[in-house]
Amino acid sequence: MPFSTIALWGRILATARSTADGQVVYATLAPAMLDETDTEQHDADGVVEFLARTQGADVVVLLRAIGPRETRISVRTTERVDATRIAAAFDGGGHAQRAGCVVPEPLEAVTRRLLEVIDTVVRTKAAPVPAEGIALP
Numbered sequence: 001m002p003f004s005t006i007a008l009w010g011r012i013l014a015t016a017r018s019t020a021d022g023q024v025v026y027a028t029l030a031p032a033m034l035d036e037t038d039t040e041q042h043d044a045d046g047v048v049e050f051l052a053r054t055q056g057a058d059v060v061v062l063l064r065a066i067g068p069r070e071t072r073i074s075v076r077t078t079e080r081v082d083a084t085r086i087a088a089a090f091d092g093g094g095h096a097q098r099a100g101c102v103v104p105e106p107l108e109a110v111t112r113r114l115l116e117v118i119d120t121v122v123r124t125k126a127a128p129v130p131a132e133g134i135a136l137p
Helices: 003-014 031-037 047-051 083-088 107-123
Strands: 017-019 024-029 059-067 070-077 093-095 098-103
Touching (some): 003 047, 024 047, 047 059, 070 083, 083 107
Antiparallel strands (some): 059 070
């Protein structure tokens, strides 16, 4: 792995936060990080899988700004939480423990909404999430 990729991962990992008593871990990739490290989006591949090894985390998310008003969400979960329920709230999909989507909104706005969706999904594990998403403010 090139040092520039390690530098990028370091910047992404520095944004990592946890909520819900450690059940949820998320990190972000902003465009400036790519410029600062002279890397590209694909150099962040694998970060979400690395974060998914966080002890006690049932939901792990990497949010990537892929444009000024476009954010890619990658979701990884344990068997206790269905990742597709989270992605479906943003018209995404995938598999029970691995899902994602692209949202036509800026990183900051998507992050706020996503955390609300995750909170709802974690609290109501048995309730389905409607395909059109959760009504959020």
